[in-house]
Every structure is written in structure tokens, then in C-alpha cells.
Amino acid sequence: MRTPWRSAVGLRPVITRMTDLFVRTLRQDPSDAEVPSHRWLVRAGYIRRVAPGIYSWLPLGLRVLQKVEQIVRDEMNAMGAQEVRFPALLPREPYEATGRWTEYGPNLFRLADRKRADLLLGPTHEEMFTLMVKDLYSSYKDLPLSLYQIQTKYRDEARPRAGLLRGREFVMKDSYSFDIDDAGLQASYDAHRAAYRRIFDRLGLDYVIVSATSGAMGGSASEEFLAIAEIGEDTFVRSPGGYAANVEAVQRPLTPARDAAGVPAAHVEDTPDSPTIDTLVALSNDRFPRADRAWGAADTLKNVVFMLRDPDGTRTPLAVGLPGDREVDLKRLEAAVAPAEVEPFGDEDFAAHPQLVKGYIGPRRAGAEAGLGTAADGAGVRYLTDPAVAEGTRWITGANEAGRHVYDLVCGRDFGSDGVLDVAEIRDGDPAPDGSGPLALARGIEMGHIFQLGRKYADALGLKVLDPNGKLVTVTMGSYGIGVSRAVAAVAEATCDDKGLAWPRNLAPFDVHIVATGKDAAVVEFAAALAEKLDAAGIAVLLDDRVASPGVKFTDAELLGMPTSVVVGRTLAHGVVEVRDRASGERSEVAADAVADTLIALLMP
Amino acid sequence: MRTPWRSAVGLRPVITRMTDLFVRTLRQDPSDAEVPSHRWLVRAGYIRRVAPGIYSWLPLGLRVLQKVEQIVRDEMNAMGAQEVRFPALLPREPYEATGRWTEYGPNLFRLADRKRADLLLGPTHEEMFTLMVKDLYSSYKDLPLSLYQIQTKYRDEARPRAGLLRGREFVMKDSYSFDIDDAGLQASYDAHRAAYRRIFDRLGLDYVIVSATSGAMGGSASEEFLAIAEIGEDTFVRSPGGYAANVEAVQRPLTPARDAAGVPAAHVEDTPDSPTIDTLVALSNDRFPRADRAWGAADTLKNVVFMLRDPDGTRTPLAVGLPGDREVDLKRLEAAVAPAEVEPFGDEDFAAHPQLVKGYIGPRRAGAEAGLGTAADGAGVRYLTDPAVAEGTRWITGANEAGRHVYDLVCGRDFGSDGVLDVAEIRDGDPAPDGSGPLALARGIEMGHIFQLGRKYADALGLKVLDPNGKLVTVTMGSYGIGVSRAVAAVAEATCDDKGLAWPRNLAPFDVHIVATGKDAAVVEFAAALAEKLDAAGIAVLLDDRVASPGVKFTDAELLGMPTSVVVGRTLAHGVVEVRDRASGERSEVAADAVADTLIALLMP
Secondary structure (H helix, E strand, O other): OHHHHHHHHOOOOEEOOOOOOOOOOOOOOOOOOHHHHHHHHHHOOOOOEEEOEEEEEEEHHHHHHHHHHHHHHHHHHOOEEEEOEEOEEEHHHHHHOOOOHHHHHHOOOEEEEOOOEEEEEOOOOOHHHHHHHHEEEEEOHHEEEEEEEEEEEOOOOOEEHHHHEEEEEEEEEEEEEEEHHHHHHHHHHHHHHHHHHHHHHHOOEEEEEEEOOOOOOOOOOEEEEEEOOOEEEEEEEEEEOEEEHHOOOOOOOOOOOOOOOEEEEOOOOEOOOOHHHHHHHHHHHOOOOOOOOOOOOOHEEEEEEEEEOOOOOEEEEEEEEEEOOOOHHHHHHHHHHHOOEEEEEEEHHHOOOOOOOOOOOOOOOOOOOOOOHHHHHOOOOOOOOOOOOOOOOOEEEEOOOOOOEEEEEOOOOOOOOOOEEEOOOOOOOEEEEOOOOOEEEEEEEHHHHEEEEOOOOHHHHEEEEEOOOEEEEEEEEEEEEHHHHHHHHHHHHOOOEEEOOOOOOOOOOOEEEEOOOOHHHHHHOOOOOHHHHHHHOOOOEEOOOOOHHHHHHHHHHHOOOOEEEEEEOOOHHHEEEEEOOOOOOOOOEEEHHHHHHHHHHOOOH | OOOOOHHHHHHOOOEEOOOOOOOOOOOOOOOOOOOOOHHHHHHHHOOEEOOOOEEOOHHHHHHHHHHHHHHHHHHHHOOOOOOOOOOOOOEHHHHOOOHHHHHHHOOEEEEEOOOOOEEEEEOOOHHHHHHHHHHHOOOOOHEEEEEEEEEEEEEEOOEEOHHHHEEEEEEEEEEEEOOOOOHHHHHHHHHHHHHHHHHHHHHOOEEEEEEOOOHHHHHOOOOEEEOOOOOOOEEEOOOOOOEEHHHHOOOOOOOOOOOOOOOOOOOEEEOOOOHHHHHHHHHHHHOOOOOOOOOOHHHEEEEEOOOEEOOOEEEEEEEEEEEEEOOOOOHHHHHHHHHOEEEEEEEHHHHOOOOOOOOOOOEEOOOOOOOOOOOOHHOOEEEEEOOOOOOOOOOEEEEEOOOOEEEEEEEEEOOOOOOOOOOOOOOOOOEEOOOEEEOEEEEEEEEEEEEOOOOHHHHHHEEEEOOOOOOOEEEEEEEEEEEEEHHHHHHHHHOEEEEEEEOOOOOOOEEEEEEEEEOOOOHHHHHHHHHHHHHHHHEHHHHHHHHHHHHHHHHHHHHHOOEEEEEEEEHHHHHHEEEHHHHOOEEEEEEHHHHHHHHHHHHHH
């Protein structure tokens, strides 16, 4: 049989030979690879796709995954959280009680068993942990409590992408804190936040902590840990003064109210051939010039209509009014209206709402039938406006008639809305909401998310304990997630280059990759002896003992990405081998009889 | 925050206090507990039920599970198998290709995703491993290969029972071997068999290796590892000469043919009031006595009809003829006809088959319409007979008319069957099929199952490699399973007593349970200091620091089942503490100032 193989966790390593290792490297990119980490993880034989968003871990990949798991486990234990493991296959009832059975909509994998009982594959486990604590605990003396699991999760993503970055089956660390009061929750939240910092530091990720929205999870405060990466799906902003938020969570302040006493009465004008904001502005400056300055796009009020689909399938229209120099950011809108989903307002929808004239939508004017009224008018379309649409601001906007716009329409005087909704795109240079300077946009991969859930789940499922006065009080909870399988991809993304993977030492499947080139018996012997020496010192060695050209072996060594490789080849005759550092590309000649000690000193300090 | 908590695997232990530990012990048996291990694992707070056959692991239980996982991982690595991890959520197509999508029938959890693609929750992964090896490997040089995973599996059991023993979501180690030829498969099989012996030895289980049937898995040779336990679901037999088999796999030899020259011609007789074998035998001895000896039940031929339901829903009748002194063993029948399921032959079925006269079924006689013909007769009911129904044997059996039986019906002369089917119950004292002496029956829990699959999956999915002559040959495979979560229950079952759990040292969640009784400050201090000393020596300590009566603490210590406990109480004033061994019940007084060294010497040799 084979050379014994040891797992990445908890065992003295044993030399692995490339001729034994279950791996196959690819010289071509897989057709579905959208991002570098995905491409290299597949080409280097770390993972393989089984179905959209569903992957298998090959030996090399699993070793990295297990090392990430162990770092997470270490730090969760160190903060006093206790490890448990819940099933992935869960009954419907608890999720029904909190509304999430419905709210999750098509993102939930649902199934029925042979007795037609409804089951789901857990996307997160708030309900189950709440019920478990309710089952076991009953007193304030039992709290605070933090529980976690490292477990497989399921989400039927509409668009699984980028390999492990957005999968449908993935490994997550989820934890939950239970406290008697808000101060306790804050302390548990802070402890998780500190543990997360240690975890992402140990993973070597360049990350940022940003304010976030709570989404389907509910609750109040929440922050995300984003690994900074161009291919990230999340956009965040930072200011020089320390403001940091996911764009979904940015709340621009309300523009202060203005005095509109000098603004003339609203007047409707013909505006032919002005289908866009740009053409409307040009026409306005041409035909209705303003005395003090030229009209700009920011003087126009753009009204965009959407359909919101609730998880139960109900569709409701929503109109958003915002300055014409900004677009609606769909991700910000989606975050704001979750769990509802956003759909375009189609031609049939316009047909069903004759008061909305496509291309010329504006607030309803006194006595008119058409246009956007407030809900109080019974107009049937909810109308929310941007924070810039403040009391006293004047606008050029649609007149609810084809080919006509209205000028000098003043907010508060001539129209109102059902409220404020800040879903306009955030731009580089926009002021930070807290006054800490101009915002810079960047992208990141969501690695962790921490929530102060509060009492939502405890209320829904009746988790109460006796307080020191013998009174039943509802427990307050936090929920905290880390994408463990995603972290493997995020680290790969951050460290790879144009030759392949380049693992940091603490996550690499092997510490040293020995490449023996040529067929010279002395080379083969020396490489094997070196492997033995390193192994005896506790260093995990991958030995390329294949019959293959040096070129193939060098290419594979760079592709597989062990932090250090040793080339044993022709120069051995002169008593020299080459040590290569994968990350820096540095190569150094080392005396063959000193290389073992050199590496041991380097790797086992 | 809390005292840091360390997981069972790979970390220096840290003292855990009962006031921190997420546990609640129960004084009452859970209502659904059918077996001792289930009762104690729930009462001691190791596991909790989430849904039928679906359990959560609490901190204590998870530590045991992780220790079992690590033993399995160790030994699989040591035999040269490589760890991988496949998803649980799998596409339909590969299981369609091998027929298992259908064959698994209602035991498979099936679901559809948002795009209506069919998915399943993997019961085992033969298909996926076959495809993966096909993807990566192409040459005989790549073989032999053994891959394994420790992973969550799903089976929608009709009757989940006994807690972790028969669950619907469970942890399994499954491995697969790939070889170029039969000799290679045998070597891989033998290596797995040896590794399994080491694993079950390390788990401390009293087990037996028995011949088994291959069931839905297909393939040829297979053996089961059964932990001997009265509550086990499997019945096995052993002989003094070393024969050992699951009763489902026992094949009784054919009774040799006899010379029936002297047997009179068959004759039909009225047999009123003889609805049972006993009454028929009594009536026969009374009215139609035999010259040489009395008739016995073994002289009657009982014909039992069943309906077999194929996984696609088709129902086909099957008649089984066997001596009247034996019953059909339903589990043996089920194993023999799998993947078809066995259903009773109901009144409607009798109505649809008028040739079968309920209570008087017998082989069809020449010229008759009624009765069981062979398939060659086109009689419509497949008729299989017991190995005892040999050529030349004479029988009393149903005459296919109410109230009448036929006598001196000779097999071969007067009737035939479609073949032999050995599904009669096996009895204590039956001869072993290999002549190695009388069989003894016992029960066991299936802990492992090893299969020589052969080429079934490789053929279905096209896994071929080039042999040394450059010819494509189909790979031959083995498949090998261990019930990892089930092992936790099996060990608990084997070691528990009437006070609770009693773990072996290598699987216990903690090495030492320190019980501090009373409120004396010296006791509290000593217990804490002892915990520190043991912890510093690398011993995992559970410290009962609760404000509770000594009785409660002692009861809980016995229930939780750590192998060693130390009682620090009133006797401390005299410089003495008590050390208790959970398994033997032995108690010894030890000088307080020597107890740390005593325990370190005992536990860290």
C-alpha cells in the first residue's frame, strides 16, 4: 500500500510524494473560472466543481480548509465560546415561528421527507440555538453564554459565482451569544469582534471592518469584516476620519430645509426631444435659463418605479425620487427592502398604473389625476425620496404628460413623499455622513458578519430566563458568522500571482516542496534523505519524485504554491541546492549539506 | 467573558467549570429513549433530538465525536488513504447513471433547486468518487488509490430509532479503493479490513467480523463489523469452527436429492379444521398415519405469498415454499430481494390471483388450474423454494381447495419451482453451512461494512485507465464505511451502567472530573489548585464548582461518566481526598498533597 498520509490537523506530518498525492494540475483555465482564486484552486487540484456553487475538496484543498477551521476554532475557544454541532437538515416549524421559512424565499433549500414533513437545509441556525438554550437554561446565572459550530450551510443562491466565494453548499462558523441585558450583549459582541480580528489577522487578510445592514437576520447594530479585493462582491466606503461602511449601510444625512420664499410658482413646459437627464438639462438651459447659474443634472428630480416582490409572491410598486445626477444603486435598494426582491416595473405594470406616464413621472400636482401622490392621497404607489429632496428644494421633474416637464416644483410647497429612502449610488468623494471627510470607494469579500440581534428570535421562540429578582425576562442575542470555505478562496485571491497559488506558511498544505530534477541517482537519494530529515523535525514535506521534466516540475511547484521549495538537481554535484521563496520569488543557493538545518531554523524557530 | 474552552482535538486542555459548561442533566428518561445509550446520552446532556433521527451535539458529545473522528482519521491516514471532502448536496445525474436514484426508493432525500434541477442528499458517494478519479487519473501508474472522507450523510429511514444508532443525518467515514485488477482490489480490501480492526480495537468495542450481503451497494464479497450488543438491529451467527455471518448472508446448503421410488402417488385428502401447521400435523397423524414415524411440522410444505414493490412502484407477487417448522425471516427476505421492498399479500391480491386459495396454497398438480406453477407454466406467480425442498423430498401441502391438503407430493416428480431461496429463519443450533459446527445466534450493531464493489460503478460511469500495454481497462473498486456518530452510541452502549455513562479514557470528554463538595473555602481552593496542576500537566479537567449538594454532584459525575473523579470534601481537613474509578466503581483515599502526582502518573505515563 501507499505511504501513510497525515491530515493537516494534529498529527506529525509524514512525507507525501507527488506520485502518491491525489492531484492533477491543469495547464488551462477551467471554463467557468471568473476570478483568479477560483482558476488557481481548480488548476492546482485543490477543489473540483460538482454542481453550480457546490465543490469537492481534494487532499491539498482540504488541508488548507482544515487549517482555517483550526484557527477559527482556536480563537473561538480562546474567547470562551463552546463548540457544538447542529444538524444541517432541520424541521420547518422553528423557521415558521420566526417567519424565515417564508422570508428566505427561493434562497432556502426546502424538501419533504417520506412522511411529507417539511424540512429545510439550514442557511443559519438562530432558531435552533435559541430553542436549545431555552431547553437547557432558565436563569440569569447561566448567562452570558456563547456557542459556536463549524458546519456545512446551504443557500440556494440565484447566482452562485467565483468558486468558493459564493457557493450553495459552504462551510461556516456561526456563533450565537445569549445575555440578560443590552450591556451584556454589547460585551459579547465586543468579544466576538476582538476574536474576529485575531482570526483575520492570523489568516493574513488585509481587511476592513465596516458598518453593515442587518438584512434578513433582523436586529440592530451589525458590522462586516471585508477582505479588500477588487473581485469582491461588496462595495464599501472609507473616509480619512475613520468612517467605514458597506455602501448598503451608508445613510446620507438629510439636506437641511431651505427657504423657498423667492421661488416662482411651478410651471409646466413643453420639453420635446428630452428623453434623458442630459437632454433635459441642455433644453432647460437653452429655453428656460436660470439667472444665477446654469441648470445641472442635480436640479432635476428623477422618479424611478420598481416592483417589490415579497417572499409570499405579492408584488407592490415603489417609486423612488432622487436627484437626476445619481442612479439608484440596486444593491442598496435590495438591502433596504429585503426580504422583498426588486423587479423592474414592466410595460404591463405601467398599463396597470395609468397615473404613471413612462419617462415623465413626477409628483401629482393639485387637481391632477396623474402623478405620484403620497400614500395619504390613496394614489396607490408608495413614493420615497432621497435625503437631498429636502423641504424647500426646487426641482425640474416630469409633468405626468408625455413631452412635458414641470419647473420650480418645490418640495413641501408643491409636493410631498411618504418618507426618505437613501438608495442613490455612493460616489468617490461624497462626504462621509459623519463629517469625517470625503469617501473613497473600494471592493471587498465579506469574510465575517457580526450582528446584535437583540430579542427578535428570543421573543418569537419564547426564550426567557429568571432575572436576579425572580422575574422572567427575554434574553438578548447576538449572531456572528465567518465564511470558512470562503476564507480559503479569499486568502488564495490575496496571495496568488500570475504563476499560481502562494500560501502563507500557516495555511499551506505543506511547508516545503522538494523538487528533484533529472534521473541522477544521487539527486533522487539526496532529495529523499532531505525529506526524511525535515519530516523528522516536524516539517510537512511534499516531494516531487515524478518522472517529468524540470520545467513541468517547476511550473507545478509554482502552481501548487508551497511557501518554500528546494530544487535538487544538476548543481548537487557541486554541493549546492537552490531554495526558492514562493511569495517573493527569491532564489538562493545553499550548501547541500547545510540546507536541512537552514530550513529547520527558518521553519521551526 | 468565560473561561477559555478548548476543543477535544489538538489543543492543550483548559479547565472547564460546570458553572460554565453548556450542559443540563436530566433526572428522567426522555420519552423516546429506546436503548440505554440513547437514554444516557440525552440525560447527561451529550446530545439533543431536533427531529426524528436528527440530533444536535452538545459540547460534551461533540468532544467524544471528535475523538472518534480523529481515531478514524489516524488509521485511515496510516494505511495510506488520502482525505478528501465531497458535498452532501449532489446532482441527480450520476445516481441516475448507476440506477441508484431509483433503487434507493424512499430512503433517499430528494429535492429540487430554484431552477428545478433535481438534487439529492448523499447516502454514500460511490458515484462521486468514481467520477472524481475518472477526472483526475488515466493510467495504471496512478493506482492503487484509496480516498476517504469523514462527512455528514443522509438517509430517510422508515424507522429512525435508538438515538444515534439509526439516524437520518449521521456522520460516516466512507472510503473507496481503486485498483487495476482483482488482486489489487483484494489487497486494498485487506488493508481496509486491517485498518478497521485497529479502529474498532482503539474504540474498545467487542466486535465480530461477519460475512454480509451487499444490498443496494452491489458487488461481490462484503463483510460487516458488528459491535456485539443485545439492542443491536443485526442478528448474526457464529460456529465453534469460526464461521461468522449476518443471518441475512447465511446460505444453507441444498439438501441432497433423495430417491423417491417408494413414495406412493400423491393423494388429496379432506383436512377439516386444520388451519395451522400444528393442527394439520395432529390431524395427519390421527387420520393418515405414517408407518415408519409420526408426521412432524418439517414434513409439511408451507407456501407463503408476498408482494414485492420495486423502487419504481411495480408490485410483483412472490411465493416462498419452506418446511412448516420454519418461518420466513422477513429481514433475510428483504435482504434477498433488495432493492425491492416486501409487502403483505392482501385480500385484494388474493382476489386478483384466484389460483391462490388462501390457507391452502400448494404447487399446481397436473391438469389443475389452481396452485403455484413454475414461471415456465405461465402461472403468473414466481415460486421459490427453501434449500430443504430437494429433489425426491415428499410433502404434505395445500391442495389449492379450501379444507383439503395433498399428501405424498414429491419434489421433482409432482412439482417444481423457479429456483431456490434461502430466507427461512436461522435457529440456534442449526449447522453452519461450512460444516464448522452448530450455529449460535447473537445480536450486534453494524459499525463498519466493507465491500468489494468490483466494476459496477466504474462500468456505469466509464472509469477506465490505460494498463501497462496501453489498453483501456475498467477500474475495480471497493467501498468501505464506518458509522462515526453511531460509534459514539455503540461505545456508550457497551460501557454504560445503571448510573450513566462510563467512557474509556481515550474517548472521554475530560480525563478527570473534580467534585468539590461543601462551601468550605479550603475545599474550593484546593479543588481549583488541583485543577490547575492537572491542567498544566496536559490533563483535561472538568471542575464541578456549582453550589449544589454533594448528592447532586455525585449523581451527575456518575451520569456524565468521566473515567476518573476526585472528590474534595470534608476529609480534606484530614489531608485526604477520594479518587473514584467510574468503570470499576473502585474508590480509594489518597493523600491530598500526593493526588496530583498520582493522577499525572496514572494518566500521563
